[in-house]
Amino acid sequence: MFIYPKVFRRLKRGPQVILPKDIGIIIAYSDIDKNSVCVDAGTGSGWLAASLARICKQVTSYDIRDDFLEIAKKNKEMLGLDNLVLKKGDVFKKIEEKNVDLVTLDMPNPEKALKNVKKALKKGGTVVSYLPNVEQVKKYVERLQKLGFTDIYTVEVIVRDLLVRKEGTRPTNKGLWHTGYITFAHL
Numbered sequence: 151m152f153i154y155p156k157v158f159r160r161l162k163r164g165p166q167v168i169l170p171k172d173i174g175i176i177i178a179y180s181d182i183d184k185n186s187v188c189v190d191a192g193t194g195s196g197w198l199a200a201s202l203a204r205i206c207k208q209v210t211s212y213d214i215r216d217d218f219l220e221i222a223k224k225n226k227e228m229l230g231l232d233n234l235v236l237k238k239g240d241v242f243k244k245i246e247e248k249n250v251d252l253v254t255l256d257m258p259n260p261e262k263a264l265k266n267v268k269k270a271l272k273k274g275g276t277v278v279s280y281l282p283n284v285e286q287v288k289k290y291v292e293r294l295q296k297l298g299f300t301d302i303y304t305v306e307v308i309v310r311d312l313l314v315r316k317e318g319t320r321p322t323n324k325g326l327w328h329t330g331y332i333t334f335a336h337l
């Protein structure tokens with residue numbers, strides 16, 4: 151099943167995760183590479199954090215819950231990601247890292263973290279949020295605008311599976327539709 155590439159099938163899962171189809175666009179549109187330094191929050195099961203750490207130089211991922219950090223730790227160890235630092239902390243209160251290339255926010259009310267994101271990001275850096283509802287996106291985007299972020303861009307990724315058969319090729323009648331809206335912005 152391609153919606154769960156091999157590495158993801160080995161990962162433990164606690165709270166709702168960001169799926170590979172959405173992680174793909176986050177990585178592609180964030181301009182990150184082997185020299186990038188990132189901050190991620192909330193860690194949750196660490197699916198996004200681990201995916202970023204497989205590509206970037208350093209990823210620090212924050213969560214307020216010990217039980218979720220424990221799940222993410224198991225995934226980190228299983229993948230041998232020494233460049234992934236898991237931290238207990240509330241990003242609404244503080245982000246310790248400075249001059250980072252990317253901050254990802256996957257939690258309710260991510261706008262509450264934006265002042266701290268501004269302090270953590272380097273000029274031109276990217277902030278990405280992942281939100282399930284349009285009303286949340288609207289509130290978040292208004293806050294981005296107020297704080298002077300630029301290039302604000304929201305997308306939804308819909309993957310349409312195709313059934314390829316001798317007797318007729320067409321989209322399947324099942325599929326994974328809505329997961330979340332992804333908003334990108336630059337500082």
Ligand SMILES: C[S@@+](CC[C@H](N)C(=O)[O-])C[C@H]1O[C@@H](n2cnc3c(N)ncnc32)[C@H](O)[C@@H]1O
Binds near residue numbers: 218
């Ligand atoms: C949906 S989960 C994140 C899933 C994760 N992105 C993944 O791919 O596995 C949301 C997480 O945000 C955490 N969280 C909520 N508010 C937070 C805050 N203010 N600072 C840090 N983490 C927070 C929650 O404890 C929860 O683990």
